[in-house]
Amino acid sequence: MKTSRKLMQNGGITIPKDMRLKLGWKRGMSLDISTMPDGTLIIRKHIDLCRFCGSAQNLCRYKDLIMCHSCADTMKGALS
Ligand SMILES: [Zn+2]
Incomplete structure (x- = not known):
């Protein structure tokens, strides 16, 4: 699926409805935006x-901090 859109004055673009429906993207959901070295922009579900x-594996949360159990164990070892 491919289409062209003009960039709005505020830097926004409208993602076509059929693409949003296909991807299951709903209003207000969080998206991750990244760039690749070749200039490609990637937008994915957060x-x-x-x-x-x-x-993205074995995550835990402490207040606003998200970390994996491996890093949490490393941090715990460094603090004890
Ligand atoms: Zn980690």
């Missing part, structure tokens, strides 16, 4: 990642 290593 997933939580460990703040320290970037893993």
Whole structure:
């Protein structure tokens, strides 16, 4: 699926409804936006990642900090 859109004055774009429906994207949901070295912009449904290593596996949360259990164990060892 491919289409073209003009960038709005505030930097926004409208993602076509058929693409949003296909992806299951709903109003107000969080999206992750990243750029690739070749200039490609990637927009994906938000997933939580460990703040320290970037893993998406075995996550835990302490207040606003999200980390994986491995990094949490490393931190616990460093503090004891
Ligand atoms: Zn981690």
